[in-house]
Amino acid sequence: MTERVVTVWADAPLSRAQERMAEARFSALPVVDRQFSLVGIISLVDVLRHRDDPHATVGDAMTEQVVTVQGATALSIVAHRMRVYGELRLVPVVERGALVGVITRSDLLRARRQGGLLRRAARRLGGTGLSGPLPEAMMPRGAGRVGGRPISSLRVADVMTDGGLVAIPAALALDEAAEVLLSYRFTAVPVVDDGDHLLGIISEADLMAGSSDAGSRTRASTVAGxxxxxVEVVRPQDPLADAEQLLTARGFRVVPVVDDDGVLVGVLSRSDLL
Structure with missing residues (x-):
């Protein structure tokens, strides 16, 4: 687990939560009281749903019913709870009511890799390393591209990420896909063919849970499995208000943007809507 936790108070303005998520590039934060007792969780989607209220506080928007674990909880139990609660990516670790850490899907994937279940990638996409400048898709969360403009006046093309895109082939080994997600801190990444046509998407949840057929887990070795x-997609010319529904009402974290030929031309994430 991560012990140094970025938190926010329930009585803080909602804008404070957005600022802290932008600074740390997190998609959710634990909410605590002055005794550091956990009182809720605030996520980017909560911010989006309440951003039209200038007087909203973190407490107004946060989720109060929180799934928690203790430090002694087995990782298999944490992984199971994340699979059962599909939207759940961050689980607070609580001891005697006090927040002592958090654990995320990325933490679980990283633990599997360090334990030898996921090999370090022998090669990188395009033969290049994953170090160096972050692509545009991974610039700090919360900077936003909507600003003060009304959503109803915008198209997807006005705010989508269309530069520095990262996508992977379906034949990529699962351990390499995990490396891409961990190295870039993605929650999901598009899968494309040699012509950049969108084939699908793979997420942290997919890599954690594995696929199943009639209740039996398959022995997938590549992303294709x-x-x-x-995949739900949008097009550059679509009204941004329609795409917003996918990211807020339907709970998607990332939506691929394709042209009329099905070629990936961008991605739209919750942070783009701020």
Whole structure:
């Protein structure tokens, strides 16, 4: 688990939570009282749902019913709870009511890799390393591209990330896919063919849970065996208000943007809507 936790108070303005998520590039924060007792969780989607209220506080927008674990909880139990609660990516670790840490899907993937279940990638996409400048898709969260403009006046193309995109092939080994997610701190990444046509998307949750057939887990070794094929997409010319529904009402973290030929031309994330 991560012991040095970025938190926010329930009586803080909602803008404070957005600022802290932007600074730390997190998608959610634990909410605590002055005794550091956990009282809720605030996420980017909570911020988006309440951003039209200038007087909203963190307490107004946060989720109060929080799934928690203790430090002695087995990782298999944490992983199971994250699979059961599909939207759950961050689980607070609590001892006697006090917040002592958090654990995320990335932490679980990293633990598996260090334990030898995921090999370090022998090669990188395109033969280049993952170090160096972050692509535009991974610039600090919360900087936002909507600003003060009304959503109803914008198209997807106005705010989508279309530079420095990262996508992977379906034949990529699962351990290499995990490396991409961990190295770039992605929650999901698009899967494309040689012509950049969108084939699907693979997420942290896919890599953690594995695919199943009639209740039996398959022995997938590549992205093709685990990725989601039937993906909701938007087009650059679509109204941004329609895309916002996918990211807030339907709970998607990332939505691929494709042209009329199905070629990946961008991605839209919750942070783009701020």
């Amino acid at each position: 685990l990725m989601t094929y039937d």
